[in-house]
Amino acid sequence: MITATGFGTQKLWIGEMKASSPGVSLLSVSAAHDDEPASAKLFVTRNSLETISNQIDAYSAFEERRSNVSSTKKPARFQLFESTSEFKPASLEDIWSGPIDDMPKRKSESVETWIRSDRAAYFYRVAERLGISIIGNPTKFTDSIVVDMTLNAVQMQALLDCTGAVIEFRPSSDFVHDYRRVDGDARNAISNAVAQRIVPAPAGAPRTVILDSGVYAANPLLRASISRANLKTVDVDWGTDDNSGHGTAMAGVALFPNLEAAATSRAPIILTTALESVKVFRPLSSTNLIVPRDAIQEAVKLVERDSGVERVFSLSATIPGEDESGRQSATSAAVDQLAWNDGVRSRLFCVAAGNVPVSRETPYQVVHYGGRNADFPVQSPGQAVNALSVGAYTDKDISVGTPVAPKGDLCPVSRTSQKWDNKYRTSNKPDVVFEGGNHIFDPGKKTSRGSADTRVLTTGRAAGQELDLTGETSAATAGIAGLATRVLSRYPQMRSESVRGLIVNGASWTPAMQRQAEGGSEDRKRVLDTFGWGVPDERHIQESDSNSLTLVIEDEITPFETRDGRCGLKEMKYFDLPWPKRELGRIGNAEVRLACTLSYFIEPDPLADKRARKDRYASHRLRFRFNQPDDTATTAQSRLNQLVDLDDDETEVPNLDDGRWFMDWRRSDIGTVHNNIWTGPAHELAVRGGVCVYPVKGWWADRSSPECRRSTPFSLVISLRTAHADVDLYTEAMANVPAHAIIVSTNV
Template sequence: MSEHDRPHIDITALAQRRTFKSPGSNARQRALNRVRGDHGLRLIAEIGNAFAEAEAGQRGLPEQPADLEPAGGVFIEVELNRSAGATNLERQREGTRQAAEIVDENGVRRIALFVPDDMRDAFSQVFEDYTNGKLSEKGSPPKKTRVEPIEHIRAARLQSFWRDAPEALPEDPQAQMWWALWCFNDRIDRVLGSAAVLGLHIGNPDTFLRFPETTVIPAYGRRASIEMLLFATAGISELRRASDSPLVFTRDLKDDVPAFIDDLAERVTWPGNDAPAVCLLDTGVNRAHPLIEPALSPEDLMAIDTAWGGDDHEHGAGHGTGMAGLALHGDLVGPLASNLPIELIHRLESVKILPPPGVPDNDPHSYGPITQSAILLAEINNPDRDRVFCMAVTNEGRSGSDATAWSAAIDQAAVGAESDGAENPSPRRLILLSAGNIPDNSIAAEIADADAFPAEDPSQAWNALTIGGYTDKTGIGEAGYDGWTTVAPVGAASPYSRTSFLWDTSQSPFKPELVFEAGNRALSPCGAEAVAGLDSLSLLTASRLVAQKPLDAFWATSAATAQAARMAAQLTAAYPHYWPETIRALMVHSARWTGHMDQLVAQCATKREKADCLRRFGYGIPDLGRAMASAIDDLALVAQNTIRPFRMEGGSVRFNESHIYQLPWPQDVLEALDNTRVRLKVALSYFVEPNPSFATNLDPARYQSFGLRFDLKRSRETIGNFNRRNNAEGYDKDAPRAVNETNDGWLFGEKQISSGSLHVDIWEGPAVELAARNALYVHPISGWWRERKSLGRYGQEARYALVISLETPGVEVDLHTPISALVPVLVEVPIEI
């Protein structure tokens, strides 16, 4: 492999814009075979019963205040057939409004639907028309697509709105807790007024989270009062626990550390005040540490409550200070043992988001607003500085892929959508999160299966870069551990790191995307005990106890996340014109699996099994050298572009445009390599604006503002066929469909990488075949900007980063020079369709 000393190649100008029309149907509903008479009559009877039960249920709510205004309608629960796909039952002109969509442990899907009193007849008429109406020329009954997906209709219950673990919903009507009320934006005043009548305690407005269609409001009170509020206002779409309390991964850290701090501090060229920063959202930092103070100004030591102070308050060696040491220097063992000069090109900022001892804990519902407030605090403090945000704080009580208020708030902050201000729009932000840790349980059997520990909230945030751990540390140096081994072998996933294996694989993004060194656990000779936190199996970092213990051990995904933030800041310093979306794509482009991980992937028989490996250790370990620069035989093509996914036409929102790239492959060089294997890696990165409401866990188009996909031209197809496969614009609907040429060689395949807002796949094949695969499509798919026309966001412009890397493993050949020369030539050559 040649040295990485060449610039990455910019191919932004190669994008040629095309008016776009999807070549396939966008329907997400599959046809069902129903006997319409039986089906329709049964549903008509169920509707009448549901309305009657809903009225009786509202009258029977205990202790309902007389001055609580009636809702003007009732909620019913609609159970859908499992094969129906995501179904939208809402009809705005009729006043029917869809609320929560729940999938139980048996896969049964239920939707809570509000029907106004004055629209009951119209709602019922839909089913009458279906049952008794005249068939169409094709033999279909009226309203077929609305009625046939429905299995049952009944009165809604509180459980119909509960989008959390079933066991977390208290059974006792008098049980009190913090609730997260996901409210319709146009009924917030009604909810707040009724909550006051019911004596509920509402959180401060600063803790509200505002999304395009819903606002999340924290409320403390009895289950009975929440039930009254729900059915009396018809303003609440979902209920959840307001339990976003963080778990900071820290333990009593070990001592026995080297004493070379002063020497290292003298060898460091410290960064200027205008250098990019890693902004830590944690427990604060002790900036009196000699290895931190020159890179952390007093004014950059902040807290969301100024009374807390900015110092690290965590017990022992401190968590925030440990994060700071790794985010600035990486594992300190190497720098301390070296005698070489070191230049730092990034610095630190710190915003304390956790209260110190003696101060009441943060309200448990508030970590979404707290995270957004901390981000804004850093930006207001120094608006001209570039930064990446690092948060190794997770919610111990919640895991899974469903969007929460916290994860959606992070997605919102990443895309800069937390503010509606057109004059001062928020910037895009790169936010790095930890996947969360497997508990420090010493019983090896109880922690042996990492897949049994799903990644924790808010790591499911689509736009964030979630970090897990791997380990190379297998040498146990402590006395008293003769005969002990390590839990993980060299190059394996760290035994601290959680996975997304148990998440809904069809809808959830791959988490973690990347892994960094997180340390290992020691395993007793009999295999029964697994010990965490040994110095020899951990990393070395700064401690807040500067006088007593200035260095200490640090491990788990907190350590991995701090190192990832360090790399992101270094790339931001090297490429100030690169977007956060691009830095994310470059880090993934540079990642490679260890030998151990490669073996696991090679053992997989199917693409689905290979994708499961991504849910354990992501795309591997990033390499700073490869991310910083290209080599002659291992290079990156980079594009940063804007796209307008949708447009209004004739009263309907349609797709707007796609981009086609003519790839600058040197035909003669690749053909001369003949059957030599080459590797192509494509990373498409963009940030979505979240809309966390309704069935977002079932249908990504309801959560994402838009989506993008890429497709590489097949080697044996014409450019015209390639365009026809990806774009129906300009083709008659009765014209023959494009031929779907063989698309072998992809490691994961389009279906496996379709979720989230980062799409990555790897193609391997003969160089001569790649020579003909010389065009790439980027096209939009649907999202709520299109589907929620009433919100008026369909004309929004979006942006994306595309990184295409090409390498010739085992063969040194200069690809960089001819590709660089071809780019300006191809800019002037339109693609003939």
């Protein structure tokens, strides 16, 4: 490759030369600007190089006798040579298109690489030989292909020298970086351009309630989704403005499933949910103290004065100083009480697991990451059993620096429940994880911190700062709350118990998480304490497919009754599932995956552990068990009736485990959302089409009041998946579905 440089501000004449011209191909042309002369990048084959050399000699000879030669006899490429001051081999700096200071040097960074289509296959082979991987997918144009790659200067030079394919290197077109490079007016223009593509949700759409520091509703990306009337505060002296930016950042994460992807697309951004904000964080300038549980309770009252919409509550804050052993606190019990809501119309709260404390002066100590933050337990109110508690993982592609977390692993500061005291544990937390960003190693690799490349794009709190960055369990919690609200927008009559159950049921461990669980039962428990049930897949949650279906059963049960002055179990429920038996039998030994999730809310008693009865924190407890092969409803219920011992609340139900369930029942049965996964051949599952839901004692069993002998709702979510392509589970199941069950909509 060679560079032709022009004279001053004069035009460089390239004639009819094209990218597809044989021998000498035109790769790019730059006009003169800012005292930089015009230039052109040319790819010259080995044979054509000698031809050009001869043409230059002919041009030089012509110039020497120019006055005696007719203009009609000018040599080949006369205009090019006439307007060119020099030809030279193209350097890396010549090929770099962008601020020279942004060009990678020793450190690898994301680079947009433009290559010739006709040399692409060879280019890929050389890149593979050099150990260079491609980020994302190549974009093909008529004569060129654009690929993003993580490169340093040495690798860029090698690709330039060895392939003959490189047209140009550019700074990677990362939306965050592009946005941060420009000034305030340009940022505002970018934000407004994105805002013009937003199609807001219709009136009455479900709302994500941001319980935080307030929301900057004038942000052009938010203003169509939150009205002034929906900005509230628990203390009028605090106002509704967002002074810290945290609440506005959470609003953006909740509203947009992936703002960065939406911003870089040109398609309409169609929203199905809206926002509401209640300021529950005391500004630093205020001396009005409101305890957290009172602020949360008041926030719920404020928003529910408007009773015409469905809501999901998002609380991205934790309460430092409250117990971190797993014991229920006043705040977590208050959240449980609000979620229970007298068992009439439950509420869904998404709460953060909490972050390892870091600051600018005291960054994250990377030594903690080896144990996945085992020494930093989930913070209050993350232990609330009725809440959907959220940790953070990361799936971000990092192009700058060395990331701390491998792809698909724990966000470096996310807390876990690995060190919770089993005397107090009443649930498995977190329930799920969501994107919270990553960290980059500091020099010396003993500490780390987040950067623009590792964080999550969201909305900002001021004019000129319409976009901002966030992360950690705060962002993860808002992301899950937004997902839950989108589920409600699709299924507006669905109970909160069902929405929570769908999200847990639709979660799975990434390969990085699975590798940490390969050692057996104890490793699985540790991974459960770190990641919950993993990362929810929105598509699986929202849609069924021909080889994948999700069934939701909403029902209620009366756990207890009084007989002869004593409390006894009143009923269990047996469901004969609308099983696609013919299809399961037809595919025989093909592996299928069944996930079953039981979700219900309880009335809390936060003083239960004072009586050394953590099992009495819940008003009632439920369990599910699948039947044995060829069981009938009668035989399945009869077996459970014989095995359940009311006088021993920790008694396990034996002989119902065929070795194919993923998690030990003693762990999966904890809390109020129970999940387990069965994996095996399809023909074995074809003859197990029934499931029992039955009660276990809680504190209602110790009381004689009528309220403790009431019915209570529950939701059972069952998903069935197989990688087998030639199968239609959905159609057969849909034909058998009972009236009290919902099969989530199909996308086929």
